[in-house]
């Protein structure tokens with residue numbers, strides 16, 4: 285049901301809350317300024333106070349905000365966005381670190397990478413690849429729950445000395461449900477007890493057929509510890525991306541998803557946003573969940589400021605008025621009024637949902653990915 289607080293109603297009419305309360309009292313209802321009233325009552329109040337009422341259907345508020353179509357001719361290739369999954373201790377964090385570190389060292393010597401929740405590296409073939417590096421955070425779960433698809437490819441890490449384990453199987457199922465292709469990274473091949481053949485056979489039992497066994501799933505034997513075959517893994521990702529023919533329109537206004545967000549003491553709310561379509565520019569008005577802001581600065585994973593960020597590029601966004609949540613979808617809007625309309629609507633929705641739900645559950649996916 286559509287509702288509004290008395291405060292919000294008063295604000296929208298530029299009336300005093302007390303006048304609204306007084307009017308409701310005349311009709312026999314006692315209210316506080318923070319009380320929620322239904323849309324019909326709100327309409328009566330507004331009309332009584334001489335305001336023209338335009339009822340906006342709930343679904344209209346976000347109309348045109350996301351997924352508006354692009355012209356085929358505007359689409360250009362974009363980098364793949366990769367998430368690493370696998371059983372605990374199979375080497376997800378080590379692999380993410382190794383890939384990032386290898387790239388930083390080869391790029392600018394001694395460059396300090398900062399953790400922003402996602403990073404981009406260059407594959408040996410020269411093409412960029414974006415990694416979401418907060419597997420353990422609630423981000424992935426939250427994103428999927430909200431219908432935001434941020435991952436193009438899942439790299440499934442399986443330790444060669446341990447084989448397929450329960451969370452490996454879960455990851456396979458999740459990737460399948462999300463219709464995201466897998467690339468298998470058989471990790472820890474440096475270990476004397478590594479048995480990559482066993483991993484292949486076990487994967488087969490879960491309908492993952494790797495290339496060397498006649499299947500279609502790319503597989504690379506790696507060692508995160510010894511930084512072995514990381515280039516081959518990146519090449520495999522690029523190859524898979526080519527098959528997927530990933531494209532986006534960089535010329536439209538930006539859409540994306542919040543990967544991570546926090547309140548920084550000095551800088552205020554800081555959100556890592558993965559841009560998915562369009563180009564995000566400094567000065568853009570953005571909404572994310574129930575928050576909005578004007579982009580004050582954009583920083584990449586090396587801490588360098590940027591003027592803009594195109595498709596598949598992860599950036600830290602400064603300028604939000606409040607801290608959005610991981611998984612919130614981001615969109616650029618044309619005016620402050622629109623930003624307020626959307627975020628106020630979402631704020632109301634959040635309150636309603638929280639009231640209806642009570643507690644919140646924790647998904648196994650977030651555990652699996654840590």
Ligand code: GDP
Pocket residue numbers: 370371372373374375376377378379471472473474475506507508509510654
């Ligand atoms: P996660 O739980 O999947 O993130 O796994 P971690 O990256 O934390 O790794 C778990 C353990 O395996 C750590 O002690 C790592 O040092 C070790 N490890 C990760 N990759 C390799 C590898 O390629 N070879 C060997 N020998 N050990 C590894």
Ligand code: MG
Pocket residue numbers: 376377378653654
């Ligand atoms: Mg880890």
